[in-house]
Amino acid sequence: MLTTSGIAMAVAAAAAFATVACGSAAASPRAGQPPHAVTGPVISGGADGTPHLLQCxxxxxxxxxxxxxxxxxxxxLDPVPADVLENRPNDNGSAWIVTVRKNDCPDGTGRVRPADLTVHVVCTEGQDGPHGG
Structure with a gap:
């Protein structure tokens, strides 16, 4: 498993390629103001299929x-793959939304509950927003 800092660096490195390749509406950074990662708190049971938003x-x-x-x-973690329902910027581009479903089997008892979730967002400084500001 990657560490939080490893995830943040991977997200920052991949964001430029993913944004261009996927045609995201997010703004591109200006020289001298590089993107920076923001990591949200661990959300206990957060992989429950409900949206979670992390604001820039x-x-x-x-x-x-x-x-x-x-x-x-x-x-x-349950060996069944996660269901990623949403992993995108919000409508005005000021936050990242994640909706994912993944189970955790605590203590090996077979009781199923949603796994914990941490949301990451890479933010740009001093940008005009994707919808004009």
């Missing part, structure tokens, strides 16, 4: 983003 700081725009799924302490 005021005046900044979402350039890319992603998420990390982890088991609760003492638990393990």
């Amino acid at each position: 700081p005021p005046g900044e725009w979402a350039y890319g983003g992603g998420f990390d799924i982890s088991p609760a302490p003492g638990g393990s």
Whole structure:
């Protein structure tokens, strides 16, 4: 499993390629103001299929983003792959939205609960927003 800093660096490195390749509406950075990663808190049971949003700081725009799924302490992740329902910027480009479903099997008991979720967003500083500001 990648560390949070490893995920953030991977997200930052991949964001430029993913944004261009996928035709995202997010703004591109200006010289001298590189994108920076923002990592949200661990959301206990957050991989429950409901949307979770991580906002960029005021005046900044979402350039890319992603998420990390982890088991609760003492638990393990279900071997069934995650269902990624949403992994995109919000409508005005100021945040990243993740909606994912993945189960955790705590303590090896077979009881199923949603896994923990951490949302990451790569933000740009001093940009005009994707919808004009």
